[in-house]
Amino acid sequence: MRLTPFRIAKMNLIEGYHNKSIYYSIFFPVIFILVAMQLKVSITSTLVGLAFVFGSLDDALLSLSRERDSGTLAKLFLSPASRWSITGGRILSSILLGVLKATLVLPLLIFKIQDMEVYMILNPFNLTSFYIISSLTVSLTVLVGLTFSALCRDSRLIVLLASSAILLLAVPIVMPFSQSNPNEDKFMIKDYNPFWICYESFGRLVDITSLQSLEHESYWFSLLFALNMALYLIANAGMRRKIA
Amino acid sequence: MTETVKAIETSGLTKNYGKVIGINDVSFTMAKGEILGVLGPSGSGKTTLIGLLAGIIRPSKGSASVAGLDVSTKTKSLSSRIGVVSDFVGIYDDLSVEGNLTFFAKIYGLKPSAAKERADDVISLLELEGNRRALCGKLPRGLRKRVLMAAAIVHEPEILLFDEPTAELDPHAAALVRNYASSVAHSGRSVVWTTNVLGEVEGICSRMLILASGRIVADDNPQRFTRGIAGSGYVDITVSGIRAENIADILEAMNISWRATGENEIRMTAENVSEILDRVVTSIGRMGGSILSIEGKNPKLEDAYLQVLGEVRK
Numbered sequence: 139m140r141l142t143p144f145r146i147a148k149m150n151l152i153e154g155y156h157n158k159s160i161y162y163s164i165f166f167p168v169i170f171i172l173v174a175m176q177l178k179v180s181i182t183s184t185l186v187g188l189a190f191v192f193g194s195l196d197d198a199l200l201s202l203s204r205e206r207d208s209g210t211l212a213k214l215f216l217s218p219a220s221r222w223s224i225t226g227g228r229i230l231s232s233i234l235l236g237v238l239k240a241t242l243v244l245p246l247l248i249f250k251i252q253d254m255e256v257y258m259i260l261n262p263f264n265l266t267s268f269y270i271i272s273s274l275t276v277s278l279t280v281l282v283g284l285t286f287s288a289l290c291r292d293s294r295l296i297v298l299l300a301s302s303a304i305l306l307l308a309v310p311i312v313m314p315f316s317q318s319n320p321n322e323d324k325f326m327i328k329d330y331n332p333f334w335i336c337y338e339s340f341g342r343l344v345d346i347t348s349l350q351s352l353e354h355e356s357y358w359f360s361l362l363f364a365l366n367m368a369l370y371l372i373a374n375a376g377m378r379r380k381i382a
Numbered sequence: 383m384t385e386t387v388k389a390i391e392t393s394g395l396t397k398n399y400g401k402v403i404g405i406n407d408v409s410f411t412m413a414k415g416e417i418l419g420v421l422g423p424s425g426s427g428k429t430t431l432i433g434l435l436a437g438i439i440r441p442s443k444g445s446a447s448v449a450g451l452d453v454s455t456k457t458k459s460l461s462s463r464i465g466v467v468s469d470f471v472g473i474y475d476d477l478s479v480e481g482n483l484t485f486f487a488k489i490y491g492l493k494p495s496a497a498k499e500r501a502d503d504v505i506s507l508l509e510l511e512g513n514r515r516a517l518c519g520k521l522p523r524g525l526r527k528r529v530l531m532a533a534a535i536v537h538e539p540e541i542l543l544f545d546e547p548t549a550e551l552d553p554h555a556a557a558l559v560r561n562y563a564s565s566v567a568h569s570g571r572s573v574v575w576t577t578n579v580l581g582e583v584e585g586i587c588s589r590m591l592i593l594a595s596g597r598i599v600a601d602d603n604p605q606r607f608t609r610g611i612a613g614s615g616y617v618d619i620t621v622s623g624i625r626a627e628n629i630a631d632i633l634e635a636m637n638i639s640w641r642a643t644g645e646n647e648i649r650m651t652a653e654n655v656s657e658i659l660d661r662v663v664t665s666i667g668r669m670g671g672s673i674l675s676i677e678g679k680n681p682k683l684e685d686a687y688l689q690v691l692g693e694v695r696k
Binding site: 142149152153155156209210212213214215216217219220 | 436437438458461462464466469470471472473474475476477481485486488489490491517533
């Protein structure tokens with residue numbers, strides 16, 4: 139079994155621990171939701187999704203450009219580690235952190251919180267789904283950042299472009315075509331926004347008004363997974379250019 | 383008959399960064415067991431050459447093979463056979479010295495126990511024992527450079543590509559690295575060593591290239607190059623008690639060329655005057671003469687190097 143992606147993932151986590159960025163990554167989603175509770179903001183599925191998106195910004199925007207600037211990315215490229223392993227290791231560490239974040243956020247969502255539109259029915263299927271959606275949301279955010287990191291050379295440009303892309307795609311206020319659809323049967327581009335799919339999927343779990351099984355959502359899961367894979371491929375393809 | 387694979391072979395190697403020339407039409411071969419010094423002013427293409435040989439920069443034209451592998455197509459096979467120290471490679475600042483070395487050893491395919499053992503070896507070799515558990519980001523630049531060196535050799539590569547490896551090192555650490563390079567060459571492995579320290583090239587390199595504006599302007603053994611460009615060294619000796627002609631007899635017996643520059647003065651010319659001077663002084667003493675003054679000049683690589691670069695600029 140090739141252990142390189144796991145070794146790179148472990149390295150990323152140790153590095154995050156030493157430079158303290160791991161604490162932001164792990165605790166931001168919980169703090170985000172707790173603050174929303176204090177402010178009596180309605181905890182919708184979008185807000186839960188945003189907590190995971192914002193909690194992954196450090197990995198998405200800075201990790202790869204930081205690694206390139208320090209020369210460790212070139213060092214990895216000079217080793218027998220493949221590009222797939224290098225990018226895969228980075229995603230893997232983000233997913234592991236995503237699972238940790240989900241574990242911390244979960245207790246807040248299990249029970250209905252006063253005045254909050256949150257309720258999560260606790261059963262194995264919903265729990266598994268919650269972890270999968272959390273991980274996919276995190277990996278999606280990180281992959282958007284990695285894709286820009288792979289395609290651009292300048293660190294500042296990477297941060298600008300990747301944060302703009304995440305902002306446009308993930309934040310409902312600026313999300314294109316985010317208005318509700320008056321005609322449910324009509325094709326809407328927003329339905330194919332991967333972040334929107336994440337929020338919708340969270341909605342099936344935590345929005346009291348739309349509590350229903352995710353069993354019929356396999357199409358969306360597949361689409362989300364495919365989008366993650368597509369970004370992974372683009373990030374890999376662009377990675378070499380950064381050095382050469 | 384067995385075919386000898388050259389350590390490095392380049393042909394018409396060219397790298398352009400847009401309109402800026404990195405290196406231009408560089409062709410050379412390098413045998414196994416050789417230490418090849420690469421000299422050149424800043425911007426002459428030394429680091430680009432290292433990047434191209436490491437396969438991390440793609441050539442615009444031409445080809446290069448390292449350990450018999452094409453650097454453009456066989457990068458993965460090449461990676462475990464080369465070790466690179468350069469500004470473009472780094473180590474993890476937030477990891478300890480030992481953590482970095484063990485990690486990179488494992489990435490190069492060593493099993494955990496072997497990786498630990500090998501990390502211990504290079505820590506000992508580069509005298510990093512006292513900083514084994516220190517975070518690399520907290521180390522002074524010189525020590526950090528030593529860790530970078532250790533990370534480059536932790537997988538025991540057969541070809542070392544060292545880009546100014548002793549820059550920022552203290553004299554003791556620089557000597558450690560030079561000794562290591564010499565021992566590597568003695569074991570039949572090869573080293574490309576770019577530097578601006580001419581003494582290093584004279585001291586350890588069996589051959590040197592001089593790059594200027596991306597082109598090779600000299601390719602020779604350092605001592606032969608120096609003699610060829612700066613000429614042979616000379617010593618002026620002034621004696622008393624005996625005449626210059628008497629010294630001439632001694633010098634002719636030793637096959638040393640000479641000419642009288644005064645009644646008691648003589649200039650002798652030789653490829654390496656310092657080696658023969660002791661014998662000359664002893665012989666003068668035996669003849670009853672005494673030496674009033676000795677002034678000599680050995681040819682210096684620096685003189686030859688600056689002369690060549692000056693001619694290129696013209």
